[in-house]
Amino acid sequence: MFAKSFRVKSNTVIKGSDRRKLKADISAAFPSLTADELSELIPNKEELNVVKIYAHKGDAVILYVLHKNPLFFELEKRLYPTVYLLWMYPALLPTFRTWAPVIQKLIGGADLMLPGVVVPPSGLPDVKKGACCAVTVVSNRAPVAVGTAAISSEEMHSLGMKGRGVAVLHTYMDHLWAFGDKSGPPSVPDEDCGEEMSEEECDVPEEAEEKEDEILEKPSEDQWCPDASACSGIEELSVAEQEEEKEIMDALLLQCFLHALKSKVKKSELPLLTSTFLRNHMFACCPSGKQIDLKKSSYKKLSKFLQTMQQQHNLVRVKELAKGVESIVEVDWKNRELRSFSLPEEKDVEASPVQDGGRGEIPYNPPEITTLYSVSARLEPLFLDANKRKGATMHAAEVRSIITEYVKRNELVAVNNKNYVTIDPTLCDCLLEKSEYQEIECLKWDDLFTRTLGRMQECYQVVHPGQAPITKKGHIEPIDISVASRGSNKKVTLVKNLEAYGVDPAAVAAALQHRVQASSVLQPVPGARDRVSVQIQGNQIHQVGSLLLDHYQIPRKYIQGLDKAPKGGKKK
Template sequence: MFAKSFRVKSNVVMKGSDRRKLKADISAAFPSLSSDEITELVPNKEDFNVVKIYAHKGDTVTLYVGHKNPLFFEVDKQLYPTVYTLWRYPAALPTFRTWPPVLHKLIGGADLMLPGVVVPSSGLPDVKQGDACAVTLVNNKAPVAIGTAAVSSAEMQSVGMKGRGVCVLHTYMDHLWAFGEKSSPPTLPDAEGEADDVNGDKCVTDEQEEGEEDEEEEEEGEQSAVQKHQASEPVKDEACPAVVEQDKGEVEKSIEKGEEEQEDQKSPQEIMDALLWQCFLLALKSKVKKSELPLLTSTFLRNHMVSCCPSGKQLDIKKSSYKKLSKFLQVMQQQHSIIRVKELTKGVESIVEVDWKSPESACHLHTDIQNGNTSKFSFVPSMCVTCRLRFSVPEETGMEAIPLGETLYHPPEITTLYSVSARLQPLFQDASKRKGAALQAAEVRSIVTEYVKKNDLVDETNKNYVRIDPTLCDCLLEKSEYQEIETLKWDDLFSRTLGRMQECYQIAFPGQTALIKKGHIEPIDVSVASRGSNKKVTVIKNLEVYALDPSAVASALQHRVQASSVLQAVPGAKDKVLVQIQGNQIQQVGHLLLDHYGIPRKYIQGLDKAPKGGKKK
């Protein structure tokens, strides 16, 4: 639920009556928590906030935040603890154990499958379908995920531990965790986890392994190759530490030495082949869109593959073993079945089909990186193109991480400001605000209030009025009002001040320096126009102001409404493009801009022209 970023709707301090109700709800939902523990989580006097958010799929979620961390979240009137709460009280929920490698898949948004559950000697926890439960890792009781049981524990055993076990809602390192202090899980030793293996049997030593080899082979035969790899590593390294006696430092040194020797043995041709292969995969996943097919092979190389080449490297097919692009693409088509190339016109080849889910295109890359075999790469992607598992690249490797997939869009923060004009400069002189200084409305009110109090201008007979001195007269009054107005109400004083300042706005995109621009910010304009024989089209303008890519918006609308769209340059405006799509699609445009991109409604103009739904007569 929180694998992608969410949008905050409101954030308010919780009232005393609401705190008492929340404590009662926590006590009913988690009986193992004592009243003292609940009071420690939800204090009576310390700050405790209620945050309303919209998840990326549109779900409305309520967060209860205390001690700078989200402690509980409520979905569909059901209360769940976060990892921050369970790290303090790990026994609040029934738990399922799994192996550490599975955590990466859970963080990516996957559910916990039953083959990956480690069954202790005491058996599975007693849960019913839909009950809240937690997920821990072997050798550590600190929960790393929270979700609901997909089936009851009795059904899990009856189906032979196959299928879905826990529907995961929240994990360590997701966006809800990032909303807090971003601390790491504590180490809470799990005595039972240290003694048991996947099936609840005791660990064996080297001497016992030979006698029990046949039994292990039968048990492992029930697991897939991937599950055996995930299960065998933790058993040796964590569950039975006595089995592993080799010094890890020596192992790491030997691996590094082997990688260096392997790199030295590579020819420039092999290095260029690896670079060509990686740029090809990255270009398919991060650059090429389905709407662009068929795509000229020359355009694919020039505009997509070359742009995926890391800085400091140069992609040159002539230095590879393929020598020509056509030969390389032919290999990708015949041996790997990733693409399909066709000669649509004589002598000109185009890519007409791409298999983005092809295991050949991704698992080769994934396996190499996961096994630590990165010596042949000058860069690695940040995410596997098939399983979407993120890779972590150590800083000491010096390799560059290239992001894959669609970049998450975050709407800008827009703040209305007021610039000090030459006429009002005397009024702001005491506050050291010169001409052109941009201030928020609250700052303007504060400076004006301070000036009035400093010069003792509050009317003695009626404190709702301010006496006009020569400075206020010159700054705020018209010439015809000089002899007529001697006092002004406070509201009139502030409105006149703001009215004589030049309005501007500050726009700040995440990770970028905030920019201050004069005038009003242009809203995104959505309108319906007629083209040709009275055909309706929807036109969208000013997307660039909010750092929205018009081509990405057009592509998203195409998939939503199944209609053609075009991009056109705005006449008289430099570097501005409008999106035009067939039909009256204002309603779909509104859903896309409001729900998907998170643009506030006040910055979108024309949504009221959406067609009204109703019965046709």
């Protein structure tokens, strides 16, 4: 679940009532913990943070963080311990043992297969299907993975120890582990690895032992374990699945590519931006129920895929017409592979949605744009207790929460008037000017928050549906609409910075051309890589504004130049 990076939604200090509820929930989920151990995990006076995140597949997860380390994560209202907690209490969960080289596969996102489980003399732990359990390596009881039992221990025996054993959720060295202090597992001697087991049973053979460090640092094709079939069952399944996934995606890409060339692209459209070709044509040709994902293919990037289509298939010719902007400049319509390609039946292809103005464009969902604030060097002392270092970003509400907690924790609310906050040395250094040091002893709450936000670096975060969030410093550059003159006093309308909002300039150009029946062109923006501007004849600000506001649902505050539209929307 945490093999890939996740997005942090919020990070706040837990409230007193929530702290008590959490302690009760932990006690119910893990009844073996004593009252003293619960108090150690959920101390009354020490800061405990609640971090809400979205995993890379969109799952909402809640982390409970103490002393910078996540101790528990909550998924679908169920609590799971992290490896940091299990290193404190190794016997908290039933455990399955495996060989060290297998751990690298688990870190990469694989589940623990039963052929890779080492059965101790005492037998497998008694678990039911779905029970929370841990994974350890031979000779060390410190858990390195957490998950749920795929089947009961009885079924494991009845199936001859074949199939999936543990559905892994979290491992040592994954992104959840990296959210903490990144410490390594302690050495906890394995009680079963003693007199009851022979040296041959307890140790990895010399060949594997010599490669163990290399295996753990970098996956190798020749990884193996004492029982070759035990580890190969995991390794081959994982590699086979990955290769099969690549082959399926490669075939889908080729099908959509040929379909798009044969039925969507017209000679008059060339040269055609490669990004436009992917969005407007290939996506539209994707069969229902399937989705193009270049990262899951062997090509990884669109440019590499098109390069293969050019060099090995001789289907197209791609050229960089502007720096960093590639276009398809030629299509070999007589290519044997293209001519022999049979178009799928219409029912198997997702119909291109009819949109307001632009024909053949994939559905557009406006991005979520959020203002964030970054901790500056001057304000860092004020945020240290909340584990926020220089450069950490957060929402204004989180800033207010941290400042409020700081004031209350240090008992700075004015005794005579609770609307004021007493200035302590830290607040003085962070928020006051030198000329105010001797003059100001208290600040109103609103003034306190305003000064704090005013001294932080303003940032913004753009989240497009289904994509990783993009965070940048400063203010997001608005979409700029302007009118310029081009010889003989002819006017043209220019639209810039559409890409920042996930809007395809080619789609906008086509939509405007259809609306106003005037020619439009795309021009590279000087000094800006992978950015183009839309140019259309006449003063079309009214039409551009209508398209962006009504169809693309871009908030008016992010569009600059609407005030220059002619009255009544008439062209000049």
